[in-house]
Amino acid sequence: MKKYFSDETEKIVESYLNRLRSRLEGLPGEDQDELLGEIYSHIYESFKNDPTENERDRILSVLDRFGEPHDVFSEKISAALMNMGIRKKLPFYVLSGIAIKIFGIPVKILGIGVAAFFLPLAVLLIPFYYLTAGCLILAGGIGSLSSLLRIIDANFLGEQIRIFTMISDHRIAGLLGLWTSIICVALGSLMLMSSKYISRGIKFLFHICSGEIKGHNGRKKTQAEGCFYQKI
Amino acid sequence: MENKIKQLRKGILELAILASLDHKSRYGYSLIKAIANRNGILIAEGTIYPILWRLLKEGLIQAKWEESNQGPPRKYYSLTGEGKKAFKILKTEFDRLKNMVDSLNSKEEATEKG
Numbered sequence: 001m002k003k004y005f006s007d008e009t010e011k012i013v014e015s016y017l018n019r020l021r022s023r024l025e026g027l028p029g030e031d032q033d034e035l036l037g038e039i040y041s042h043i044y045e046s047f048k049n050d051p052t053e054n055e056r057d058r059i060l061s062v063l064d065r066f067g068e069p070h071d072v073f074s075e076k077i078s079a080a081l082m083n084m085g086i087r088k089k090l091p092f093y094v095l096s097g098i099a100i101k102i103f104g105i106p107v108k109i110l111g112i113g114v115a116a117f118f119l120p121l122a123v124l125l126i127p128f129y130y131l132t133a134g135c136l137i138l139a140g141g142i143g144s145l146s147s148l149l150r151i152i153d154a155n156f157l158g159e160q161i162r163i164f165t166m167i168s169d170h171r172i173a174g175l176l177g178l179w180t181s182i183i184c185v186a187l188g189s190l191m192l193m194s195s196k197y198i199s200r201g202i203k204f205l206f207h208i209c210s211g212e213i214k215g216h217n218g219r220k221k222t223q224a225e226g227c228f229y230q231k232i
Numbered sequence: 233m234e235n236k237i238k239q240l241r242k243g244i245l246e247l248a249i250l251a252s253l254d255h256k257s258r259y260g261y262s263l264i265k266a267i268a269n270r271n272g273i274l275i276a277e278g279t280i281y282p283i284l285w286r287l288l289k290e291g292l293i294q295a296k297w298e299e300s301n302q303g304p305p306r307k308y309y310s311l312t313g314e315g316k317k318a319f320k321i322l323k324t325e326f327d328r329l330k331n332m333v334d335s336l337n338s339k340e341e342a343t344e345k346g
Contacts, residue, residue, distance in 0.1 A: 004304055037304075041259070041260070041300075041304040072282070
């Protein structure tokens with residue numbers, strides 16, 4: 001490829017384009033080359049018209065105006081990959097899209113392999129995940145209450161539902177029970193809070209699929225293969 | 233507030249791109265200059281490329297590479313027939329929404345004064 005900048009500036013541009021390319025991972029090579037070729041041309045035009053005297057400062061100002069790679073190509077790539085996968089029935093692209101959406105970075109073959117293995121498992125385990133979190137919070141709540149009451153009253157609710165019955169002092173047993181219950185509630189809450197990552201992936205998949213169905217019904221002829229999805 | 237303004241500008245960007253290409257073919261850099269100069273949409277310049285790519289794949293714009301005597305080749309974009317139709321529809325809708333906001337705003341002002 002012909003070079004249009006001095007060696008030092010060319011290196012800076014090349015490094016920037018490589019960062020952009022990493023955001024395009026998963027798209028066909030020729031599409032990546034075409035996009036980056038066009039952006040190289042843009043950078044040249046912008047550089048030529050920038051009045052900054054120092055060459056290094058000038059190229060940095062040009063790249064700053066162009067934007068950070070993650071701002072320029074953000075979630076559009078994951079959606080683009082999913083669109084390609086859905087249209088061409090290529091599960092690899094769909095999984096790549098989901099992986100990028102969830103983890104925020106392009107995941108290579110090994111990562112996709114791991115995701116492909118765990119994703120169906122994760123989907124199957126979702127009801128159990130929420131059930132476990134709910135049970136932990138419920139058990140923790142009841143445990144806290146009963147432990148508190150036990151600290152106050154040694155004979156509260158009799159022997160059957162006590163925990164730490166081996167400890168004779170009802171206050172110590174109550175405190176231990178309270179501590180364990182709080183841990184249960186914290187664990188359950190943590191599980192619920194973490195669930196947003198799972199639901200985010202599922203919502204995204206649902207959004208893409210429903211958009212795809214609407215798009216198919218609304219306009220029969222679509223050429224959005226690999227397109228950047230919807231709005232920026 | 234700044235974020236809201238940014239979102240609004242981004243939303244209008246696609247329409248601004250179609251408008252800029254309505255009567256003239258342009259390459260990416262000239263497109264940005266046209267939009268930034270006339271509409272004052274101050275956004276990261278790179279954000280137009282994903283939109284151009286999508287519009288191209290949707291068949292609303294077409295592109296061809298042309299040699300430049302001053303530097304690397306430029307990719308010129310222009311509206312397709314389908315793109316012209318889409319622009320008309322979107323522009324009408326945009327005008328309708330703008331009128332609606334204007335009329336709501338003037339009604340509010342009249343009520344406040346009254």
